[in-house]
Each structure stands twice: as C-alpha cells, then as structure tokens.
Amino acid sequence: MNDLSGQPVVAPTVIHRADYRPPQWLVPEIALDFALSLNATKVQATLKVAKNPAGTDTSLLRLNGDAIEPKSVTVDGQAHNDWHMDGADLVIELPGDTHDIGIETLIDPSANTQLSGLYASNGLLCTQCEAEGFRRITFFPDRPDVLSVYSVRMSGDKALFPVLLSNGNPTAAGDNGDGTHWAEWHDPWPKPSYLFALVAGELVANRDNFTTKSGRKVNLAIYVRPGDEERTTHAMRSLIASMKWDEDVYGREYDLDDFNIVAVSDFNAGAMENKGLNVFNTRYILADPETATDGDYDAIEGVVAHEYFHNWSGNRVTCRDWFQLSLKEGFTVLRDQQFSADRGSAPVKRIEDVRILRAVQFPEDSGPLAHPIRPDSYQEISNFYTATVYNKGAEVIRMMTVLAGLERFLKGTTLYFDRHDGEAATCEDFVKAIEDGAGLDLKQFRNWYEQAGTPRVSVVMTLDAANPTLEGEAATLGGRGVTLTLKQTTAPTPGQPDKKPFVIPLRIALFDRETGKHHGEELIVLTEPEQSFTFGGFTSLPVLSINRGFSAPVEIVAPVTTEDLVFLARHDDDPFARYEAMQQLIVRHLVGAVAGTLEKREESQAAIGAAMGAILDDTALDDLMRGELLILPGEAYLAEQLTRADPTRIFAEREGLKRWLGETLKDKWLALHDRVSAVPYSLAAEARGARKCKTQALVYLGAADPAEAARRAKAQYDAATNMTDRQGALMVLCSLECPEREAALADFHSRFAGNMLVIDKWFSLQAGSLNPKATEHVKALAEHPDFTMTNPNRVRALWMAFAANAQAFHREGGEGYRLIADLILKLDPINGNVAARFVPYLGRWKKVEEGRAALMRAELERIAAEPTLSRDVREQVSKSLEA
Template structure:
C-alpha cells in the first residue's frame, strides 16, 4: 500500500452513516507485562453477535501486529484472519466466542502520547478518542460498553505503583524482582475510558464519605517532590464530590478515586473511570509557582473530570458526533461549580471572554462546525471551543428557559433514563422536554447550525402613550456547508432603566424565534436605557442603537454585573473602532467611566479589575471587516496611555493600598491581586518615568506568582534595563521547574513588543525548548499565534515560524501540531498581503509528504 497516497485521501466519517455495532464485548480481561522498551498485552474479549447478520468481527488496531490470535482457546492460523487498514478481521460462526490476542508495544517510542506511552519515568495511557486501538485489538467506538479486569506486572523497583480503573483486587510479588496487581471495574464503560499507570509515585491520601455513608478512598499520585503542591487539588476534589451530591444528587460509585499527574499530556486531563490522568499543570499548585488563574484552573479541571463520572462515564456518548453531550454538559457543570466556589459575576465574565476569544472566531472561520457535527476525517480535530464552550452555552440556555426546578427534573430524568447507556444529544434534549414540560423543537437548531447569530435590537419610546417598542431581529451568517440558516430560538434577557431614578422597570426573558419580532412595554414615562442579553443569556453578537451616553449610564448603574461589564466594554470598543476607522471619537467618556468604576465602593476588586480592562487586540479585530493589526495596536496603546496618564494618582494609590502582607486564596485577596496588577499595568502604560522600576519592585518582592508573572508580563511589553533583569532572574529561579518555565516562554511570546517575532524565533532554538512536550509547545507557539500584533507581523515571519513548528511537530505529535493550524486559517479576515502570506504557508504544509490526517484536515478546510 502507498502510505502517501492513503494519507492524501483520508476517509470522511459521517453521522448519517451510524449503525449499531455488529458485535458487543460485555467483558474484557487484559494482562500487561510492562516495560518501557517492550510491553506485551494479552487481551481476552467475550464477544457476542448483535443481531441477525453474518458479518465478521472487526477489531480496530493502529500500528499493531498480532503475535497470537485465539478463538475459544484454539490458536488460529494466519489463513483464518487478516488485517484490513490496521484492523483485525475474524470471520466467526455462531453467536458468542472468547477471542484472545497478544501484541507487543514500545511505550518509550510513542511520541504521539496516545495509547500506552512513557512520560518522565512513568508508563501511562490516553485512550480518548481512539487511542485504545494503539494498545490492543478492539472495536474502538464509544457505544461498546464492557466490564474490565486488568492485571499488570512490572519491575517493582522501577514501577512500585500499579494503578488501573475501578477498585484494587489483588497484588503480589513475582520472580526476578517483578510484582503484579489486579484491578476490576464493575461498571461497563467504553474503551476510551480505559486507564493504566505504572511508576514510582507518592500519594496525597484522603477520604470522602458519600451522602449514603460510603467511605471512598481518595489519592492524588505524583512524584515525591511534587507532593506538597497537591493540597489545593485534593480540596477541589472533595468540594466537587460534595457539590455534585448537593446540586445534582449524584453520588460516587466506586470505593477508590485516584488522580495521577503526568508531565506529557495532549489535553488538560482525562476522566477515565476511577483513575483520572491529568496534565500536571492542572494538579500542581503553590503560591510560588502558580498564579490565581492556575489555582482556578486546577479547581475547575478537577471538578470537570470528576463530574464526568456521571455526565460522560455512567452516561456516555453513542458516537463521537455526540461529543458535546458529555463535554458541553460537563463544562456547564464545572462553570457553575466554580461560580459557587467564588464570584458568580466574575466567573461569568471570564467564561464569556474565553468563548469570544476562541469559539466566536472559530464560528466565523473556515473551521466552523455545529455543536453536533455531521462529518470528520480525524475526530481529534473536534475537541474544539464549539463542542465544549458553545455546547455549555446551549445547556445554559435550556436551564434559563426551564428554570431551576424543571431543569433539574430534566437532568434527573436524563441520568435515570440513560444510566449505563451510550446516548445522544437528542436524548439529552428529549429528557429536558419530558422532565421540564417544554417543546424544544426549534431549539434543536442550535445543535445543527454553525455560526454565531447576530441579534439587532432597536428601541423606541412614545412619550405620549408611555409605550416602548423593542424590535429584535436575527441573522445567522453562512458557514462552510451551510449557506442558508433558519431562525433560532434565542432567549434574550432584557431590562429597561429609568435615566433619572436609575430604577429597573423589570427583568424579562424574551424568546426571539422569528427573523424579526416586536416586543412592547407599557407605562414607561420617559425614554429608558436598554440593558440586553443580561447575564449573557445567549451566545450571540448584539447590535443596538444605544448611544455612548447610554453605555456610560449602564456601566455605572446596571444591576446585572455582566451587563454592567458589557456596557463598559462596548463603550471602549466603540471608541477604539472609531479611532481605527478615522472617525472623531470622545475618549473622555471611557476615562470617566473607568474613574467612576474605580471609586465605586459597592464594587468588589475582582469585578473592577475586569470592568476596566481594555478589550484585547484580537477581540477588536473581530469587530472589523478586515483586521488591521497595526492600527488596532496603536489605537489600543494610545487609549491605554491616556487612561493611565489621566488617572495616574488613582493607579499609584491603588497599587500601594492593595499590597498584601501575606498570601491568601480568599476571594478578597485574589480580587485585590487582580486589581493591583491592573493598576500597575495602567501606571506603566501612563509613561511614568518610574513605571518600569515600580514593576520590577513588584516582581522582585512578590510572595506569589500572580504578582510576579504579571509584573514580568508588563515589563516584557517595553524596553528597559528592568525588563532584561526580570527575564534573567525569572529563568534562573525557575529553570528546573518545567511548569513554571512554561510561563517564562509564554510571557515573552505574548509580549506586545516590536521584536517579539524575532524573540520567538530565538526561543524556539533555546536549550530548554522541546517539541516533545505539548505544554512547552503551547507555551511558546500557542501563545505566539494568539498574539495578534506579533503573529501578523507584516513580513509574514510569524506565519513561517508557526508553519515550521507544525511541520516539525507533525511526525512527533499530530494532535498538538493540528491545534496550531487554525490561526493561519483566518486569512480571509486580513488584508491581501497578509492573506497571501498565510495561504502560502498553508500550501507549504499541505505539500509535505506523509502529512498526518490531523493536520491535513485542518489545513484543507482552512484553504477552502
């Protein structure tokens, strides 16, 4: 077979082609003889024909060669089986058999980090989405649910800890310094949830008593030196377990729950049943090495993976087109958990900012796809912001439309109806309908149609009648494969404010279901101010006829925190977009709004820090038909300077006043650090002569990474002796700590500095940079491609740097390489010169012989 020819035409998998499995596998027994250089895997599968057909048994495989094949204890000759596209094909008579295979693996050579691989002296697995077929022959699809019994044997000195899914059964010593352990998982699960870890690990042990009184043993396993940095993760785990019982009535079901942190991981974490495997960045945290954002990330990801025990494991997805069934619902759950643990207002602002930064651009580009896609070449490419973040917004909209009681009746019905099953997004929506007594027929379009709806809101007031008319209209733009769209069911929360009394005439949720609708409000004496999409009730772009004065009013008086924040942001966007377009604008309105926000005693520090933050350069680009990175940077830099200069005394006072005496993770302390960093940012932006020195003093004296990295980032944007000193000090202090060194790479790659593109090229050759660790790649090239001004340097050098990285990384780790493609795919949003340069790099990547289907799919779609 011509490998290059096969790679040039990867098969397209379509949702419409789904059919139930030909064979089921109710029970699996696995026996691993573990060694980094040569591991053997003996698998015994109890298989049962599913329905009246005569089709053979197909066991998927990727790079596997069967050393032995048995059926019902009899060894087969090679004439009795064959390989087809890597899969083992067995023509079998009758209804049920035991199939046994033996294969060999080389974990230390598995740089793709899928299947069984070596990481930092550990052996571990990652099987979602299709990694199990790299371990043994198996029907690798999520609707095959099996009970697993696993035996592992390994050198006891090198691998003293042997962990797998479920509960431990037996362990003992063998010959030649080896030992063994047996684990059993009584709950049927798809093979993508299989997990195994072997290594020299220490454990942070704790316990949790469930609501029915069961005692669950908890363990977070890490290298011994990292043990002190697991305290926060353990607290997050226990809080998650209690929250899921309290809010959803979901109790943990095994006797043991283990987490293992590994250094090399393609994702954030994996929810394998009873044995979660985590990227170490989402487990390890202490004040010296982790920022407040890192602490929040640990809490959120630990919660996310734990919540998957029900929304993903006990109820899994029928096929990979239903990925948002588990991911969107679980993101919604972890967002609400984090909000309950901290500030609901700030958490909502953070979540929407992430959605707009990642999902909105995805929805408006060549890689746009529905929350429930219709086809794919490589499923790994659909672990996207649309599946996760937009999927969560769909759940949030249903929760809003149903209300708390009916929504939880729907989720209870969903869990009860589909426990132990592989379900679909339609199953979830139907449970919401049945449990909440609501018709969601039109709402289903959110799962079917890609693109971010644009909602136009026009408000008018008749003083004579006291009537207010609000006309709402919607447009869903064309996306690849979907040129025409039908109107969506969009819940829009609105309120009308009296300008004089500042009174809220009432919060209402309006359902926009047609292309255009008129809503009327009575008995409103004077022209009100419109607050719309309160709480970000729908993931849409809203255009209104509100004036800058209206926005300034809302930024000071709206009683919905998100709407108040949004008004401030829109006030800033209007000024900046106007400046970029050469229109006369009044910057003083922004300066005054920032001043009023800073001196409002009713606002907490974390909210203030969010509200006064200027929109990012990338977000500003999304507001323009053609992105002009240089003009955006100049306008934003100028407004930042003016806010800094005019309010300099406030920034100085705030920066000095918010200095803490000791580190704390209380919401008040975290808010104070966030606002203090914002004050330092504006103080330096003001051009004050002592700005760099003040930043360096914060960097040098900080007792926490939040303030230290913020000061480093502020210094990295400019040119000063303090910048050079801080970069060197940070490296020398943390060069032996991989996670913290990632921050050093990331901060420099994201710097708004004229020479960033040249610095990134230099850092790519640094002795501590490696393509073998996904975190390091994301820290440098991932951050750089998100730095709009630097990445889109007019020379095109930034495009070449990222393309070079993709080509070098693809043979090593195609999944991570593919995730670097989308920024190049937005070429239609830029001027002709930049567009041509981006297209040239995409064509260069596509011409590479042997390109993975992960990268190939992304590049082909990006060029369309």
C-alpha cells in the same frame, strides 16, 4: 489528483453522522494482561464477544488497530488462522454468535511521541485513549457505543514500577520474588474503550477520603512524582468539594470504593476522566503560592471538578458516537462553571467564561472550521475537541436553564441520568429528557445543535404613542409603551448557507433615565426572524440593558448611545451587563478608530475615561469585579467586529487607548497600586481582587510611564511572596525595554530552574509580550536548552503564546506566519494532535487584510504540499484552504 508537490493525494475518509449503524459485535467483558516495559510492553487481551441483535448479521468481526500488529490470535482458546489485516484493522471470520478472542500485541511506549495509547513519560507508563487511542494498545471495536466490563492485570519491575494503577477497584496484588510484582484491578461498570486507563511508575500519593450521602467511604488519592505531593493540597480540596457539590446540586453520588488521580508532565490535553483513574496534566494539579497564580488555582479547581463530574455526565452515561461529543463535554463544562460560580464570585466567573467564548469560539464560528456543536462529519475526531463543542455547547445547555429555571432544569437532568444510566446516549436523548422533565417544547431549540454560526440580534427601540393598547402586566403600569423590535440573522458557514431561526432567550431591563431604576428584569424569547415586544409605564425612551447575564451566545446590535453605555457602566445592577456596557463603550471606540469611522475621538475617549475613572473611584465595588471591568477587550474579539482586519492597526489603536488612559488617570493608577499592594497574601476574595487590580494598574502605567512602571514592577517582583504578583510584574517588564527586564528574567529562570510548569511561564511571558523584539526573542527561545518539541506544555508555552501575540505574529513581511508553518511541519511527525492546534492561527486568513491574507494562505499551501501530513493537520489545512 496530485498535491502541490506532485505527489498523489489519497482521498481522506470522511465519517458522516447520518451513516451511523449499531455495532455488529459487542464485547460484554475484556481481560487485559500487561507485562510492562518502557520499551517492549506485552499485552494479552481476551475479549468475550457476542453478536449484537441490533446490528447487521455478519460472521466477520472487525477490530480496530493503529500502529500495532497481532503476535498471535486465538478463538475459544485455540490457535486461529482465519483472520486477515484490512489496513490497520484485524478482521476475524467467526462462525457462531459468542466467542472468546485472544490477541497478543507488543508495544514500545518510549517511541510513542503521539502520546496516544500507552506511552512513556519521564519513566512513567500511562495511557490516553480518548478518542481512538485504545486501538494503539490492542485490537478492539474502538467506538464509544461498545461498553465492556474490564479486568486488568499488570506485572513489571518493582523498582521501575512500584505503583500499578488501573480503572475501578484493586482486587489483588503480589510479589513474584524475582524483582517484579503484579496488581489486578476490576471495574464493575461497563465502559467504552476510550475510558480505559493504566499508570505504572514511581509515584507518591496524597491520600484522603470522602463519605457519600449513602454512607459509602471512598478512598481518594492524588499520585505525583516524589517531592510534588505537598503541591496537591488544593487539588484534593477541590476534589472533595466537587464530590459534595455534585451530590447536593445534581444528586449524583460516586459509585466506586476508590477514586485516583495521577499527574503526568507529558499530556496532549488538560486531563482525562477515565473511570476511577483520572489522568491529569501536571499544570492542573500542582499548586502552591510560590509557583501558581490565582488563575492557576482557579483552573485546577475547575478542571478537577470537570473531570470528576464526568463520572456521571460522560462515564455512567456516555456518547453513542463521537458526533455526540458535546453531550458529555458541553454539559460537563456547564456543570464545572456552575460549581466554580458557587465556590467564588458568580459574576466574575460569568465574565471570565464569556471572555473566553468571545476570544476563541466566536472566531471559530465565523471561520473556515465553523461547525455545529453536534457536527455532521469529520475526518479526524481529534479536530472536534473545540471551543464550539465545549464552550458553546455549555452555553446552549445554559440557555435551557434560562428557559426552564434551574429547578425544572435539574428535574430534566435527573430524568436523563435515570433513563440512560449505563447507556451510550445522544444529544437528542439529552434534549428530550430536559423537554420532558422541565416541561418545555424544545423542537425549534434543536436548531442550536444543527447549525453553526453566531446569531446577530439587531434591536430597534421606539416610544409608542400615549395610552397604547397594552395587555397583561404592561397595562397596569400606565404611561406610554416601549416597543422592542428584534431581528435575528446568522451568516453562512461552511456547508450551511441558509439558517433557520434560533430560539434566543434574552434577559432585559429598561432603565428610567431620571431615576436610574427599572421595573424589573424581563425574559423575552426571540423565535422568529423578526419579532416585537412591548412594555408599558414610560414617559420617555428608557435605557436598554439587554442579554443580561449573557443569557444567549449571540451578538447584540442595539441603539445604545455613548451616554447610555456610560450610564449602564456606572449604574446597571446586573454585574455582567455593567461589564458589557464598559466593553461595548471601548469596542465602539476602537473599531471606529481602526475602520476610520470614528468622528469624535476626543469625546469618545473622554467618555471611556470618565467611565473607567468612576470604576476606579467606586468604593462599593469589590476588587475582583473592579479588576474585570478594567480589562480592555481582546484583539481577537475586536477583529471579529470587522470584515477584514488589519491586526497591527488594531494593536496600535488598542495600545494607544491604553496609553491615553494610563496618562489621563495616572494618579488613580498610582493610588490603586499603592492601596492594593498593602493587602497581604491570601486566597480570600479580597486579596485575590487586590492582586488582579495590582497587575492592571501596572499594565496601564507601563503604557503611560514606562520608567515608573519598570521601577514599580521590579519592586513588586523583588517583594513578591507569591506567583501572581511575581508573574504580573514580570509580564509588564517583558514588554518594556529596560535593564530591569533582563535582570528579572534571569532571576526568574534561576529561581525556578527544574520546575517545568514555572519555566513554561518564563517561555510564555516572553513570547506573548508587547516588546517590539518579541519575534527575535521567540526565535532565540526555540534554541534554548530548556525548549523541547516532545513536551506539549512546552510547545504550547512558547509557540501558542507567540501565535496569539498579534503584533509579533502578524508582523509585516509574514515572518510570523513562516515560523508557525515551520513549527507545524516539524511537529506533525512527532505529535500530529498538537501540531493541528496551530493551523487555525493561519486558517483565519480571510478575516485579515488582503496583503497579509495572501502570505497566510501561501503558508497553508506550503503545509498542504507535504505528502505525509497526519490526518489531524491535513483536515485542518484543507478546510482552511477551501473556505
């Protein structure tokens, strides 16, 4: 078989979950000795290996490698020649059951642009080993079910590497007297190789401490570049808060004497939970009001908590294999969501989480890369660090809390930690622990782990005849019964044409139209393809509020009229349901307008205007929630409601509605902007809500009255005392054609020159703007001296903002598709992990109208013709073309 260029294609290796076998050899202990250098780091590894009684008896020890070569191999202290290379792996013939294996490797960290393994970042040395980066450092059975106790020694130039850090606790340090020094670290807790970490370089620390509930004093440090230490205060507070919360809520106590965080500017992901030494992307550590938005503050708090919570849900109990990734990630996302909800506004946090799920995961679930939260196979594990594994994984576990109640759910998690502490566990182990601890039957619930796709629940509501035969509590209410008939369907996904029914817990309330009240919230659990539920006490058909709190990650198709949605948007006592009613009111209008099925546009617009006007006038509503209710549904979510979407039509209709609302409610937007502009800066909820509303008011004014919006935005920009106000104003200006735009952009770049994170915002604001010249701006920015292809943050700042910008990316003629395909081909040899993240933007071609779909597919075929693609990109492209 040849590819499109005529080159022979090597069939990719597919790893199947069903093929799992226990490791043949274990490594109870490993000692690592690093002679550090930016260009030539020498690694001496000593592995104590032992045959696994649960494995297959073999004399061959296979140690994984990637882009490294053994300089020497010893067995039990003696030179050993009975070894060979099998591809990238080192295979050693061993006659006995236990041995000490010595291996020396030499690494060039400065040449490691993949940022996996040991690499250099602006003079620092640091590691990233999840998922399979450790094999780029030394040869090892690099799989998560091989747990080892690590001892690490590092030595290097004292001027270049004054700080030497690794996992666990420091045990010794010294000076060699020749300009070099050394440090030793020991981690007493067995861990998989993906949790190994090392950082060396010129760093300064913000230090604090935390005393655990059992009285252990833990030394805390956040290491950053000199000059950045003042911007770590919020991260340190977040760390201390998360340590206390995990003790109070989950009963989990920290287990080492030291907990260290290091922030680096070159990082493929957001952060990494390495045992005792978390490595973070700087964007999730550094913050002050001048350089970080309210969203940045929230993200830092959430990510710091997430990585700390991994100490138990991921480290003390880790994954048996990478198919179990959601075991640690889905569970830990739920934990960080719960933490953030407790720390701030729980309703707003829930809305934010669902908005992300719908914008990213729902499209993933209906596209060519759809997969269950526990996948069945993969070619490259990096491609499964997805919204499905993380965000949907969290929603699936959240449903267990809905079914069990939080108290019983926590009993289940305690049982899980007690049973599997120090083990490499499976998703099944987690479900079984919740089942046993909470007293639930989760047999059918396991379908959520086995099946991809977003279930759709259709609802029919009928008012029954007078005096029906009712049972239980419904009978005591008298009146007539209301029957809800629910039907669940899930569309076919790749490799799964037929779906078993899911367990779907739905919180509902039935509102009396006259009184505006309901009898109380009910939990109904849909387990069959079709099922009916009857409720008593009604004289007329009530207003249905369903999936309250987003109790299940499903799509609801319910018989709710426009009048009902307006009613719920004004009166529903569940904050999420109120938000949902407003969203559905707008979605119904926009989808109908795009599809050409909207019959009464003026009446539909008027209903939306009335509901939004009521939100603006509601003095009982706090501004944090008001700001959420004012945000229009995203274009990606709107596209999901259509079989094949015209992205430019969606954009035009959405902008048209925004303009109409801006014009119709102009006086209210002006009054809102004036009111919230008077609220002084602080991180209190009142002030944060005011800033959110301030930006939304400018957004609507920008659509309705560009000149007034430009004047106000420039005034807001000039008067800003914080990044939230400054960025909000600049975002609006970027979308306009006005003199204020260029002046503000020039000032922003000059004001923050040299601050990488803030200049990332400068790139993103322009690439994601509604300006009709956005594509030309992006092409110019790609040639800007501040742009680089080697820093993932900078690449994402420019090109992901562009790819998510529908009116630019989907511009007629396919130029946006060509730009992203060119980027993937150029970026892949530098960093395949980051390059692969751009493929799904093209991979959604089947959801787009046919003309653009052909152009998108052609670019995927052009990428596929490149014979040297990384596994990351090759898998994403091939699956996208197969769909």
